[in-house]
Amino acid sequence: MASELTQRIQRNPQYQHLIATRDALGWGLTCLVLIAYFGFLLVIAFDKALFALPIAAGMTTSWGILAAIGIILLTIVTTAMYVRKANRDYDSMVKEIIEKEVQA
C-alpha cells in the first residue's frame, strides 16, 4: 500500500493541479517535436520535390534546409521552455506542497 504521506500528497489539490499542468506541458511539447520530426521524415519519404523547392523565386535556399534548421531550433526552444517553466515555477510549488504535507 502507498504510504500515508504519499496518499496525503496525492489528495492535495495543489499537487494534482501541478502534475496536470506539468504533464500537459511535457506531453504537449513531446507531441509537437514528434509531429515535426516524423512530418519531416514523411515529406522526405513521400514528397522529395517539396523540400527541394526554393523558399523564394530566384533563391537557392530550399524548404528542406529551412525545415531542418527549424527542427534543430524547435528542439532547443521547446527544451528551453520546459526547463525554464519547471525550474522557475514547478520546483518551488513542489517544495511548498512537500513542506506542507510533511509537516501535516
Add this chain to the structure above:
Amino acid sequence: MNAIRLGILLPKKIFKAMWLSALVLFTVALPELCLAAGTIGETQKQDTNWLAIIMFAFFVGLSLLITKWAATRTRSAADFYTAGGSITGFQNGLAIGGDFMSAASFLGISAAVMATGFDGLIYAIGFQVGWPLLTFLLAERLRNLGRFTFADVMAYRLQQVPIRIFAASGTLATVLFYLIGQMVGAGQLIKLLFGLDYHYAVIIVGILMIAYVLFGGMTATTWVQIIKACMLLGGATFMAAMVLAQYGFNLEKLFSAAVAIKKSASIMGPGGFIKDPISAISLGVALMFGTAGLPHILMRFFTVPDAREARKSVLWATTWIGYFYVLTFIIGFGAIVFVSTNPDFLDANGVLRGGANMAAVHLANAVGGNVFLGFMSAVAFATILAVVAGLTLSGASAISHDLYAAAIKKGKAASKDELKVSKATTIVLGIIAIFLGIVFEKQNVAYMVSLAFAIAASANFPALILSILWKGCTTRGTVIGGSVGLISALVMTLLSDAVWVSAMGNPAGSAPFPYSSPAIFSMPLAFLCIWAISLFDHSAEAQKERDAFDDQKIRSETGLGAFKAASH
C-alpha cells in the same frame, strides 16, 4: 582476484606503467609517423604531423594531469560512478555533448553533406530530436529515482535480480556495439591523420581510456569530455566562421556557390539516402528513441545534485549539440566550395585524398593552414577518447553496480568492494575493446552505431519509460518484453543489407530483412510485449509491484526522499 587487487592496491605503479607504455608506444611509433608523413600527400609537409602530435600530446598530458587530480577525489563507488553528484548543470551539459558528439558524426556528417548536401542533414536531425524527449519525459524522473545507473530506476519497485540482469545486458549490448564502432573508426582515423599504425592507434586509445576511467572515474571522464567538447565546438566554430566570412555571413550565397560548383541544385533537397518510407521512419525511430536509451548518456544525469540541475544539463546539451550539427552542415558546404575545387586535396581521379571522411580535415587545412590542421587532428583524437571513456565507464558500472553489487551480492556489497570490481571491470573492458578493435579492423562496421541505437530504442527505452510511467508494469513484463526488443533488434540487423550483404559478403539483394533499420518493428514489439505480459501477470510479486507504484510516482515527480548525491 589478482586483477582486482592490482587495480586497487597499486594504482600509482599502474599509473606509472601506463605513462611509460604510452611513452614507449609514441617513441616506437614516431619513426613510422615520419615515414608515413610523406605518403599522405605532397601537400602535407612533415612538420604538419609533428604539430598534430605535439598538440595531441599536450591534450593527453593535460587529461592525465586531470586524471591524477581526479584520482584523489575518487574514493567511493559514488565518486567513481557519478563524481559524487558534484557536477553543475552547465558542466554536465558540456560533458553530455562531449559524450555524444563523436568524431564519426563530425567527419561522417560533414562528408555526407559534402557528397549529397541535404541528405547529410537527415542523420544530424535524427541525433538531435531525442534530446527534448529526454527532457520532457525522463531527465528529472531519472534523477529523482536513481543513483548510479538507469537500472536503479527500474529496480526501484521491480525485482532486483532479474531487472539488473536485463538492464546490464541492454547496457553491455549497447556499449559494446557502440565501442566497436568507435574503436575501429579511431584506428582508421588516427592512421590517416597521424600516419600511425592501426594497431598502435587502437592500443593507445584503449590504454588512455582505461587510465581515465580506472584512476579518475566519472570526475576525470567528465572533464575529458568537457575539454573535448570545448575544443571541438571551438574548432568547428572557427571553420564555419572562416567559410561564412567568404560569403559575407550569408548562407544563401554559400548555397548558391555550392550549387554552382556541383552544377546541380539537387544538393538542396532529399536525394537517394532514404530509399523507402519504412526505412526512413525506422531509422528516425531508432535515432530519436535510442538517444533516450543510451546508458552512458542516462548515467550522466546522476552526476548532478538534483532534478533542477538535471534539467539544466539537458538544455545545455541540446543547445550545444544542435549548434554542433549546424556547424557541421556549414562545414560540409564549405568543403564543397573549398575542398572539392582544390586539386591539392584530390588524387589523380578527382577523389578526396584519404577517403570521403576527410572532407572536414582538408577544409581545416584550407581555412586555417597546417597549424589548424594539426589542431583539428588532435581534436578528432580527443573526441574519440572522450566518447570511449564514457562508454567504458557505463559498461563497468553495469557489471559492478548492477550485476555484482545488486544481483550477486543482493545490494549488500561494501562500497569498497564494489569499487574494486568496477576498476577490475574497467581494465577487462578496455582490453576487450582493444581486442575487438583489432579483430574488426578489416570489417565494415558502419552498422555498429546504428545497431547500438536500435537496441537502446528497442530494449532500454521501452523498459525504462514504462517502469517509470505505467503502474501496471511488472518485472516479468519488463524483462521478457525488453529482451524481446533487444533480440529482435539484433536479429533483424544481422539479417539486413548492412550486415548480411555488406559485412558478411552474401550476394546483393539476398538480405532476408529488407529495411535498413529494425526499430520501427522491434520497439513497438517491445512495448507490446511488456504491456501484454504485465497485463496477464497475476503473481503476488506483480501485485506488490503495482502497489509500490504510487510511492514511486510521488518520488519521481517531486524528488521527495530522493537520495541526495553526497559530495565530501
